[in-house]
Amino acid sequence: MFHHLSWWYKLFNKNFNGGHESILGGIVIHCLLIVFGGTGDLAHRKIYPAIYNLYVSGHLPERFAMVAIGRRDKTEEAFRGEAADAIRRYTRENRGTQEDINKIVSRFFYRRADFTEYDGYEELKEYMNILDDKFQTGGNRVFYLAVAPEHFGTIVSNLARCGLTSQENGFKRVVIEKPFGKDLRSAVELNNIITSVFREDQIYRIDHFLGKEMLQNIMVIRFANALFEPLWNNKYIDHIQITSSETVGVESRGGYYETAGAMRDMMQNHMLQLLMLTAMEAPVSLDTHAIRDEKVKVLKAIAPMDPVKASRNVVRGQYGEGIIYGRRVPAYRSEHRVSPESDTETYMAMKLEVENFRWAGVPFYLRTGKRMPAKTTKIVIQFLPLPGILYYKEFNKLEPNRLIIEIQPREGVIIRFNGKKPGTKSQIIPVELDFCQNCAVGEVSPDAYEKLLLDVMNGDSTLFTRWDEVEYSWKLMDGISEVWSRQKPAFPNYAAGTWGPAEADELLQRDGRRWFND
Numbered sequence: 001m002f003h004h005l006s007w008w009y010k011l012f013n014k015n016f017n018g019g020h021e022s023i024l025g026g027i028v029i030h031c032l033l034i035v036f037g038g039t040g041d042l043a044h045r046k047i048y049p050a051i052y053n054l055y056v057s058g059h060l061p062e063r064f065a066m067v068a069i070g071r072r073d074k075t076e077e078a079f080r081g082e083a084a085d086a087i088r089r090y091t092r093e094n095r096g097t098q099e100d101i102n103k104i105v106s107r108f109f110y111r112r113a114d115f116t117e118y119d120g121y122e123e124l125k126e127y128m129n130i131l132d133d134k135f136q137t138g139g140n141r142v143f144y145l146a147v148a149p150e151h152f153g154t155i156v157s158n159l160a161r162c163g164l165t166s167q168e169n170g171f172k173r174v175v176i177e178k179p180f181g182k183d184l185r186s187a188v189e190l191n192n193i194i195t196s197v198f199r200e201d202q203i204y205r206i207d208h209f210l211g212k213e214m215l216q217n218i219m220v221i222r223f224a225n226a227l228f229e230p231l232w233n234n235k236y237i238d239h240i241q242i243t244s245s246e247t248v249g250v251e252s253r254g255g256y257y258e259t260a261g262a263m264r265d266m267m268q269n270h271m272l273q274l275l276m277l278t279a280m281e282a283p284v285s286l287d288t289h290a291i292r293d294e295k296v297k298v299l300k301a302i303a304p305m306d307p308v309k310a311s312r313n314v315v316r317g318q319y320g321e322g323i324i325y326g327r328r329v330p331a332y333r334s335e336h337r338v339s340p341e342s343d344t345e346t347y348m349a350m351k352l353e354v355e356n357f358r359w360a361g362v363p364f365y366l367r368t369g370k371r372m373p374a375k376t377t378k379i380v381i382q383f384l385p386l387p388g389i390l391y392y393k394e395f396n397k398l399e400p401n402r403l404i405i406e407i408q409p410r411e412g413v414i415i416r417f418n419g420k421k422p423g424t425k426s427q428i429i430p431v432e433l434d435f436c437q438n439c440a441v442g443e444v445s446p447d448a449y450e451k452l453l454l455d456v457m458n459g460d461s462t463l464f465t466r467w468d469e470v471e472y473s474w475k476l477m478d479g480i481s482e483v484w485s486r487q488k489p490a491f492p493n494y495a496a497g498t499w500g501p502a503e504a505d506e507l508l509q510r511d512g513r514r515w516f517n518d
Helices: 002-016 041-056 076-090 098-105 119-135 149-161 184-195 213-223 254-279 288-301 307-313 448-458 467-485 502-509
Strands: 031-036 064-070 108-112 141-145 172-177 203-206 237-245 314-317 322-324 327-329 347-353 363-369 376-383 402-408 412-420 428-436
Touching: 031 041, 031 119, 041 076, 041 098, 041 448, 064 119, 076 098, 076 108, 108 119, 119 149, 141 149, 149 172, 149 184, 184 467, 203 448, 203 467, 213 254, 213 402, 237 254, 254 288, 254 347, 254 363, 254 376, 254 467, 288 467, 307 314, 307 347, 307 467, 314 467, 314 502, 347 502, 363 502
Parallel strands: 031 064, 031 141, 064 108, 141 172, 172 203, 237 363
Antiparallel strands: 237 376, 314 347, 322 327, 347 363, 376 402, 402 412, 412 428
16 A cells, blocks of 8 residues: 555656656756855755755756855865765765766855845856856846845845846746744744745745655645545544654754744744644645645634633743763753753644634644654544444553654654454454655655755745745744743753653643653
8 A cells, every 4th residue: 555655656746846757856947046154054964965966866957056155265166175075974875976076066156245245246146147157047046045034134135136136037036944033023024025025936935844755745645545535534533643853952053042942943834834734625736826725724724822722732841951862961051052041942832723624623732842752753643432332342442543644754654553463362452554665775765955946946836835824823823922921931841851841741631642652
């Protein structure tokens, strides 16, 4: 059965990406990629390896060049050497050769500029025109803002001021990393600036979770299998759990995390995207707008988070010191660039209700946290128990049936059901059908950034966040933030290496349920 999933996925991509059967698919138009923040961590860890992998797999357009914009004073040769080192270190698999690396970095260029000052943009415009002529990119440009969010508006405004966003010659697109604002008000202000320069169809708000292989597969699992879709409702499903846990702390990102926390870093974007894809209705087609319309309907159907619900159905936590993989790790308040009295949450769990005909009465439990016992992102669909007859009379500890969609680091699907244990005794045990997509040797899934960069070049915005998704998600989160602002948390309230604060367990226990930690 599960072999058919990959077949359907390829068919989905074939229909979705212009008739190409490749897992990445699509017809990529030649373009110039301009990366603001080109000397930063994101560029080295994700963007440059993604470009290289697209090149090695034959998906990068022949007429392509990349310009990195940074404040550091360095030669182009030095920059290319750093980019090559990053590719060797972070590429998703041992593929290609040194010759391949040399060929792709020969298309990498570096310009030193302070992107907060307008003067450098006129010089950048002239330089891009030279590269357009050299690589015959036809004026097609993708501006990737791999910088802190406070610089988004400045960069976009300066691009427009010097004419770099003109549509007269080739397409112009902008890629924006999260977080998109820190609340609804700031998100609206930022969106007003960006939409004064770019149309909505030119804006690509990137959420790398949406580029992950198994996340894209959720729609295929649901809508291409008669085994699942008829059961995907409140008549058969008891509840749904969505978990994204990390074993790491904040590492070198303490300064950023102090202003973000688990809510802004994970819950408002990644976790709600998982919820939308799990709960959405079947779109009328695989058209970008049709899919996004159904996703937004889910957010609109979520019951508002008033103060009573926010206090009762939302839990926040912060890790103290503890043990991870046998090693003692510090508390969050002892991390680099973190206040010793910080009230920033590193854990968040919440119970949501999607108030529509399909999901009425089915709770969705979401949780995300750092310094947890395992790194995993998965969706657990737990089905309703059978009536208390037959085997339930004799065996009162039967496990419920579960469908588990694993997104990272393991990619796959598990169906857990009850079966007879072999032997002379009548004993029922849970058994599994297990499909692992990335377990086989040689079956390395493309990194999310490969797929998303390719989609930007293709002009396919399906896997990017539309403005109304951002708007409704912030409306939900703002209700929680308002309640939190009036309450002093008792932090830290969970030890590193555990599954979060006790209040998170109580959130499910009072409903007669428990977190699935297997």
